[in-house]
Amino acid sequence: MTLLSVKNLRVNLRTDAGRLRAVRGVDISVERGQTLCLVGESGCGKSMAALAMLGLLPPSAEWSADEMKLDGVSLLNAGQSTLSNIRGNRVSMIFQEPMTALNPTFTIRDQLCGVYRRHKGGNRAQARERAIYLLERVGISNARNRLDQYPHELSGGLRQRVLIAMALMCEPELIICDEPTTALDVTTQAQILVLLAELREELGMGMIFITHDLGVVSRIGDHINVMYAGRVVESGTRDAVLGCASHPYTQGLLRSVPRPGVNGLQSRLGTIPGTVPSFYQADPLCPFRGRCERKLPICASQAPPVRSGAGHHSALCHNTEISSIAGNSA
Amino acid sequence: MLEFTLKRLGLGVLVILIISVITFILSHVAIDPALGLSGDSATAEDIEAIRQRYGFDRPLMLQYFDYMGRLLQGDLGQSYLSGRPVSELLAERFPDTALLAVLSIGFAMIVAIPLGVIAALKPNTLVDRAALFIAVCGQAIPNFWAGLLLILLFGIYLQWLPISGSTSFVHFIMPAIALGSYAMPALMRLVRAGMVEVLRSDYIRTARAMGVRRRTILFKYGLRNAILPVISLIAVQFGFMLGGSIVIESIFAINGIGYLAWQSMSRADMPVIQAIVLIISMIYVVLTLAADLLNSLMDPRIRINR
Ligand SMILES: Nc1ncnc2c1ncn2[C@@H]1O[C@H](COP(=O)(O)OP(=O)(O)OP(=O)(O)O)[C@@H](O)[C@H]1O
Ligand code: SF4
Ligand SMILES: [Mg+2]
Numbered sequence: 114m115t116l117l118s119v120k121n122l123r124v125n126l127r128t129d130a131g132r133l134r135a136v137r138g139v140d141i142s143v144e145r146g147q148t149l150c151l152v153g154e155s156g157c158g159k160s161m162a163a164l165a166m167l168g169l170l171p172p173s174a175e176w177s178a179d180e181m182k183l184d185g186v187s188l189l190n191a192g193q194s195t196l197s198n199i200r201g202n203r204v205s206m207i208f209q210e211p212m213t214a215l216n217p218t219f220t221i222r223d224q225l226c227g228v229y230r231r232h233k234g235g236n237r238a239q240a241r242e243r244a245i246y247l248l249e250r251v252g253i254s255n256a257r258n259r260l261d262q263y264p265h266e267l268s269g270g271l272r273q274r275v276l277i278a279m280a281l282m283c284e285p286e287l288i289i290c291d292e293p294t295t296a297l298d299v300t301t302q303a304q305i306l307v308l309l310a311e312l313r314e315e316l317g318m319g320m321i322f323i324t325h326d327l328g329v330v331s332r333i334g335d336h337i338n339v340m341y342a343g344r345v346v347e348s349g350t351r352d353a354v355l356g357c358a359s360h361p362y363t364q365g366l367l368r369s370v371p372r373p374g375v376n377g378l379q380s381r382l383g384t385i386p387g388t389v390p391s392f393y394q395a396d397p398l399c400p401f402r403g404r405c406e407r408k409l410p411i412c413a414s415q416a417p418p419v420r421s422g423a424g425h426h427s428a429l430c431h432n433t434e435i436s437s438i439a440g441n442s443a
Numbered sequence: 444m445l446e447f448t449l450k451r452l453g454l455g456v457l458v459i460l461i462i463s464v465i466t467f468i469l470s471h472v473a474i475d476p477a478l479g480l481s482g483d484s485a486t487a488e489d490i491e492a493i494r495q496r497y498g499f500d501r502p503l504m505l506q507y508f509d510y511m512g513r514l515l516q517g518d519l520g521q522s523y524l525s526g527r528p529v530s531e532l533l534a535e536r537f538p539d540t541a542l543l544a545v546l547s548i549g550f551a552m553i554v555a556i557p558l559g560v561i562a563a564l565k566p567n568t569l570v571d572r573a574a575l576f577i578a579v580c581g582q583a584i585p586n587f588w589a590g591l592l593l594i595l596l597f598g599i600y601l602q603w604l605p606i607s608g609s610t611s612f613v614h615f616i617m618p619a620i621a622l623g624s625y626a627m628p629a630l631m632r633l634v635r636a637g638m639v640e641v642l643r644s645d646y647i648r649t650a651r652a653m654g655v656r657r658r659t660i661l662f663k664y665g666l667r668n669a670i671l672p673v674i675s676l677i678a679v680q681f682g683f684m685l686g687g688s689i690v691i692e693s694i695f696a697i698n699g700i701g702y703l704a705w706q707s708m709s710r711a712d713m714p715v716i717q718a719i720v721l722i723i724s725m726i727y728v729v730l731t732l733a734a735d736l737l738n739s740l741m742d743p744r745i746r747i748n749r
Binding site: 167169193197198199200201202205206207208210213214215216217218219227228231232263265276279280 | 644645646648649650651652653654655656657659664667668741742743744
């Protein structure tokens with residue numbers, strides 16, 4: 114059974130300028146043992162979509178969905194206490210800013226064990242054993258001594274590892290990572306990515322990985338949802354989306370990924386001109402039309418159709434054919 | 444930690460020394476001490492005799508060292524007015540002022556902390572506005588006015604509480620409310636601001652994402668972080684109250700330090716004024732040090748030499 118299945122998720126944010134439609138009908142589906150990547154430029158609604166699934170949206174937000182099921186059980190009408198029992202227990206989330214994501218006035222032990230005892234009960238010793246085991250597992254040497262340290266005594270990379278350990282304290286079925294490596298230096302970034310991929314494998318969790326870095330996606334993604342202005346404009350398996358990108362936006366993103374150029378130099382092969390629009394009104398037309406190079410006259414008057422191909426590969430566009438072949442997208 | 448404490452203590456002693464110099468100079472230069480001692484009816488010869496007898500004609504430096512020597516032995520001098528030792532006067536007056544201060548700061552905290560938390564939980568709602576309104580009232584209504592209103596309502600109209608004196612605990616209720624409600628608004632605002640900021644912080648989001656209960660988040664994670672800046676303010680306000688409130692003590696006829704200070708000032712009783720200023724500054728030094736220590740106990744980031 115699909116671990117997490119969300120259909121037609123919408124999130125509006127009340128702002129001074131009106132109701133900002135941050136997420137406009139997004140479908141998300143994650144299987145056990147698989148990683149779904151949400152990719153897109155800053156502001157396209159990735160974080161809002163993730164927060165909505167956990168009931169963590171800011172007070173100014175309102176959301177709706179046609180379906181939201183965790184392991185077949187609907188969460189649509191779940192109250193805060195049900196969601197709070199799920200959070201950190203069956204579904205965990207880690208965030209972008211490891212420097213500020215830990216409570217400065219409590220020790221690592223207090224914070225890790227607190228989560229465990231909140232959900233699993235048990236005594237101090239059990240929680241402590243679990244904390245030590247996980248700290249070691251996420252690659253923190255000298256775990257026993259680290260327990261009594263405070264966050265400010267740890268580097269950013271270590272803090273992110275502690276946060277990962279915290280997220281895993283209760284053996285969640287699903288872990289949502291919202292740009293967990295963006296704030297770290299390149300070497301640490303790579304180590305954390307490898308660690309997350311290993312842990313997902315080892316624990317058989319599902320994972321939602323939010324990023325704007327296609328390089329990261331190609332390394333850890335099984336499935337990809339490319340988001341643009343609150344919508345999923347292309348989705349499919351990693352190989353299908355990265356190998357046979359069909360939506361002009363995905364193609365533009367791929368062109369803008371830096372890669373080793375001639376003379377071994379990193380060359381940026383062009384970025385997509387323009388910025389992501391914000392929507393305060395319902396707008397069924399293609400959100401990318403202002404920046405699209407392949408725009409057709411019909412794009413300005415009719416909503417883009419879903420074009421699908423083999424292996425659930427689909428794109429939301431008037432002017433594309435899904436070209437991926439079945440063998441490519443398994 | 445120890446080094447930090449010692450450093451702060453050293454600094455405190457320095458501050459008190461400087462203040463002792465200033466008060467000494469004021470009491471020996473601004474006003475002629477011989478004049479103060481001799482009383483109104485003294486002749487020029489009397490004054491000169493006193494000057495010689497008490498050594499006021501010696502160099503100021505010497506007099507200061509004398510004064511400090513006596514101070515270290517606990518001798519604060521004698522009141523010009525009553526002729527009694529200043530230390531005796533202070534010991535007599537201090538308990539009432541201290542009780543009033545404890546009750547006042549307690550009242551301010553009991554009102555300010557819950558109100559600040561509630562306001563922070565529902566920012567920009569009716570609840571928040573109501574809390575702000577209470578705070579503004581507390582700050583806008585002058586001490587004496589609040590005191591008189593309380594006396595009118597609870598003392599004269601309802602006759603629930605005694606309106607003056609300091610013979611029993613209930614005598615302190617109204618003055619404590621009057622004095623405390625003046626300190627309360629600043630506290631409440633600081634609690635509210637701290638709480639709003641903390642609740643917006645990343646680590647609270649982490650706690651929520653980990654399913655930590657709302658209660659725990661508010662009172663354990665939230666308040667502990669939000670209260671840190673409040674501690675220092677409480678220390679300052681408490682120090683202020685321990686110095687005695689002239690207005691409140693006069694209105695409610697409490698024979699405390701504030702009342703004593705007022706009496707001494709109106710009659711230029713320099714030794715008493717000097718002693719009160721010195722003691723208030725000592726209280727401040729001790730309280731701010733205590734607040735800093737408490738802060739560093741609660742906030743590991745400012746703990747030194749762990
Ligand atoms: N608290 C908020 N109030 C109002 N608008 C917000 C709030 N948080 C985010 N937004 C807006 O909602 C939209 C979606 O934001 P979201 O954080 O989901 O983007 P994102 O894809 O995660 O971007 P990033 O890569 O920068 O994290 C953006 O336009 C953003 O400006
Ligand atoms: S629908 Fe039209 S405007 Fe939108 S991406 Fe496709 S071609 Fe471009
Ligand atoms: Mg984001």
